[in-house]
Amino acid sequence: MKGSLVTIKNVEKSFGGFRALKGVSLEIKKGEFYSLLGPSGCGKTTLLRIIAGFEEPSAGAVLLDGRDMVPIPANRRPVNTIFQTYALFPHLTVFENVAFPLRLKKLPNATVKDKVQQFLELVKLPNEGKKLPAQLSGGQKQRVAIARALINEPSVLLLDEPLSALDAKLRQHMLIELDTIHDKIGITFIYVTHDQQEALSVSDRVAVMNEGEIVQIGTPFEIYESPTSPFVAHFIGETNYIIGAVTRLIDEVRVEIEFPEIGAVVAYRDKPLSVGDSVKMTIRPEKIRISTELPEGLSEKFNVLSGNVDEVIYSGFQSKFFVRMGERTMFRVFKQHVRYFMDEKAINWKDQVYIWWHYNDSFIVEVGET
Amino acid sequence: MRKKYGPLYVTPLTVWLAAFFVIPISIIVYYSFLTKRPATGGVIHQFSLEAYTALINPLIFRIALNTFWVACVSTVIMIALAIPTAYYMARSKYKNFFLLLVIIPFLTNFLIRIYAWMAILGNNGILNNALASIGLIDSHIQFLYNVNAVILLTVYTYLPFAILPLYSTIEKFDFSLLEAARDLGATKLTAMLRILFPNIRAGITTAVLFTFIPAFGNYAIPQIIGDAGSYMLGNVIARELTVTRNWPLASSLSVVLTTLTTLGVLLFMRFNRSATEGAAAMAAAAKRRQGMRAAI
Numbered sequence: 030m031k032g033s034l035v036t037i038k039n040v041e042k043s044f045g046g047f048r049a050l051k052g053v054s055l056e057i058k059k060g061e062f063y064s065l066l067g068p069s070g071c072g073k074t075t076l077l078r079i080i081a082g083f084e085e086p087s088a089g090a091v092l093l094d095g096r097d098m099v100p101i102p103a104n105r106r107p108v109n110t111i112f113q114t115y116a117l118f119p120h121l122t123v124f125e126n127v128a129f130p131l132r133l134k135k136l137p138n139a140t141v142k143d144k145v146q147q148f149l150e151l152v153k154l155p156n157e158g159k160k161l162p163a164q165l166s167g168g169q170k171q172r173v174a175i176a177r178a179l180i181n182e183p184s185v186l187l188l189d190e191p192l193s194a195l196d197a198k199l200r201q202h203m204l205i206e207l208d209t210i211h212d213k214i215g216i217t218f219i220y221v222t223h224d225q226q227e228a229l230s231v232s233d234r235v236a237v238m239n240e241g242e243i244v245q246i247g248t249p250f251e252i253y254e255s256p257t258s259p260f261v262a263h264f265i266g267e268t269n270y271i272i273g274a275v276t277r278l279i280d281e282v283r284v285e286i287e288f289p290e291i292g293a294v295v296a297y298r299d300k301p302l303s304v305g306d307s308v309k310m311t312i313r314p315e316k317i318r319i320s321t322e323l324p325e326g327l328s329e330k331f332n333v334l335s336g337n338v339d340e341v342i343y344s345g346f347q348s349k350f351f352v353r354m355g356e357r358t359m360f361r362v363f364k365q366h367v368r369y370f371m372d373e374k375a376i377n378w379k380d381q382v383y384i385w386w387h388y389n390d391s392f393i394v395e396v397g398e399t
Numbered sequence: 400m401r402k403k404y405g406p407l408y409v410t411p412l413t414v415w416l417a418a419f420f421v422i423p424i425s426i427i428v429y430y431s432f433l434t435k436r437p438a439t440g441g442v443i444h445q446f447s448l449e450a451y452t453a454l455i456n457p458l459i460f461r462i463a464l465n466t467f468w469v470a471c472v473s474t475v476i477m478i479a480l481a482i483p484t485a486y487y488m489a490r491s492k493y494k495n496f497f498l499l500l501v502i503i504p505f506l507t508n509f510l511i512r513i514y515a516w517m518a519i520l521g522n523n524g525i526l527n528n529a530l531a532s533i534g535l536i537d538s539h540i541q542f543l544y545n546v547n548a549v550i551l552l553t554v555y556t557y558l559p560f561a562i563l564p565l566y567s568t569i570e571k572f573d574f575s576l577l578e579a580a581r582d583l584g585a586t587k588l589t590a591m592l593r594i595l596f597p598n599i600r601a602g603i604t605t606a607v608l609f610t611f612i613p614a615f616g617n618y619a620i621p622q623i624i625g626d627a628g629s630y631m632l633g634n635v636i637a638r639e640l641t642v643t644r645n646w647p648l649a650s651s652l653s654v655v656l657t658t659l660t661t662l663g664v665l666l667f668m669r670f671n672r673s674a675t676e677g678a679a680a681m682a683a684a685a686k687r688r689q690g691m692r693a694a695i
């Protein structure tokens with residue numbers, strides 16, 4: 030495809046009899062912040078190592094700028110990696126760690142000095158050059174690793190869960206910093222993570238992987254709002270699933286589904302369906318509204334159900350409600366702590382409540398046979 | 400608690416050191432300052448520096464140089480073999496199996512192993528017969544009774560002492576550092592030289608000491624399969640002690656040898672430490688300066 034910097038074509042990787050990658054294809058554009066997201070063991074690191082040149086694919090091609098990378102050894106690929114454990118050289122100072130790639134090129138001392146200083150400033154460590162890695166904090170080590178990986182000006186930077194060794198607060202901070210650096214230098218980032226929040230907040234595009242396969246590629250918005258499979262819907266954020274049968278195709282965009290214990294609900298129709306199909310519908314908990322009173326004048330585009338609050342989990346900025354509709358049906362509903370109506374009452378455990386959502390927000394992720 | 404029992408813990412070590420180190424060394428030092436009994440050999444308990452002045456002798460000097468040379472060559476060969484061996488052992492899935500292989504020779508007596516080698520390398524030995532039977536040689540190759548045989552068997556005997564300390568340091572080495580170096584543009588060789596070697600210095604130092612010292616004090620190997628050209632200081636001591644029975648000379652030579660080896664070891668360790676700890680010390684100093692500035 031034109032305009033793509035990194036092309037992965039049907040890459041397979043087997044370890045012994047185990048297939049870690051089962052035909053992965055990707056197109057990554059120049060300058061993109063591209064994330065590989067998936068659960069532990071799905072093959073993210075393996076794919077990254079194949080791009081870096083530490084591992085050879087069993088089949089398939091890796092192209093960079095149209096050039097086949099497979100026969101090129103790791104040290105001659107214009108690709109650098111930030112390792113999960115940083116892999117800083119313990120016997121070298123921060124300065125010499127960052128200078129390492131330049132020393133290999135035997136650049137003159139003055140050039141090395143200027144360039145290292147420039148990159149230490151980029152990662153906000155201008156005064157730590159003389160320290161050894163053992164004398165740095167986790168966040169500082171991370172910054173040194175970033176500077177070292179960038180100083181060669183690679184066309185692609187590979188990051189393998191670079192923040193996983195940091196605590197939550199620092200992780201947030203470093204993520205923003207990584208994003209800033211990406212904007213500043215404009216090179217392509219391939220970012221591996223199993224943390225969906227990380228992937229959604231900084232990526233231009235996300236490839237969701239599962240068991241050695243790509244299951245969906247899209248912008249964070251697409252991945253979150255229109256998951257194409259139950260796996261993606263479930264892996265990215267929280268969601269409600271409910272299985273029912275199609276009873277009526279209302280029009281081009283709406284379908285009526287009958288659920289046991291609930292009755293008829295209208296959902297968005299984005300795939301071919303026929304009456305009688307068994308379908309799995311999903312609706313995100315934050316898309317559902319909840320109240321003890323039914324608001325007046327609600328448009329017919331909303332589905333309205335009623336049930337009893339089984340459990341309330343207060344978590345600061347929001348509350349999570351588990352609303353029971355029947356023996357086997359429960360809805361999770363997230364409510365931000367804003368008042369929809371001036372006279373709205375607090376919702377408590379065991380209250381009878383109404384929940385409603387726009388039909389557009391509920392859609393079908395899987396069609397089964399009847 | 401610890402204070403109360405402290406001396407008790409120390410006692411066995413003190414006894415051990417006294418019995419096997421301090422007392423024998425003292426006896427040797429004492430004997431080195433005695434007078435040789437003429438004719439029959441042994442000592443007369445009378446102070447003399449004769450044994451030391453006798454050491455200033457071109458022949459002994461030549462043998463000392465030869466000893467040093469053989470020990471150096473053997474050590475270099477051992478380290479060169481041990482580093483790759485230990486590296487592959489440490490990276491292998493069958494670490495324990497390989498460790499066992501390295502240790503197995505110790506289960507057999509050292510002299511028996513040397514005689515086994517003689518059976519292999521002798522003029523009528525396995526190797527010569529094999530070479531002759533495939534027609535590569537007409538008569539035989541003289542493998543034994545020269546300096547090369549001494550070096551070969553020294554390497555064979557002490558190689559495990561180089562492999563084991565190297566293995567234990569390489570095993571702790573983080574191999575992802577080599578990948579990082581490759582990623583940053585280093586060839587495999589450069590990654591080894593610039594990243595692996597500096598990080599396993601402690602193991603190399605130990606391996607050098609563990610092999611050089613016994614190689615330098617070697618006496619059985621040159622005695623059995625050496626010739627006049629591979630005569631070592633250990634052989635001189637043995638001969639002075641048992642054949643010539645010049646006990647003061649044997650003692651003075653032992654004292655000088657021990658002193659020189661100890662000094663050499665201390666110098667070597669000092670040199671190595673200053674190299675590895677230099678960077679750390681520099682960084683620590685920088686940190687202290689920073690702390691002081693912050694305090695002001």
Ligand SMILES: Nc1ncnc2c1ncn2[C@@H]1O[C@H](COP(=O)(O)OP(=O)(O)OP(=O)(O)O)[C@@H](O)[C@H]1O
Nearest residue numbers: 044047049067068069070071072073074075076223
């Ligand atoms: N060298 C190897 N030999 C055998 N199996 C391997 C090897 N490397 C990886 N695997 C297997 O391949 C699968 C994918 O591994 P990989 O490291 O790519 O997962 P990952 O997605 O990065 O997971 P995580 O989030 O835990 O890092 C795993 O099941 C792993 O056990």
Ligand SMILES: [Mg+2]
Nearest residue numbers: 073074075189
């Ligand atoms: Mg991984």
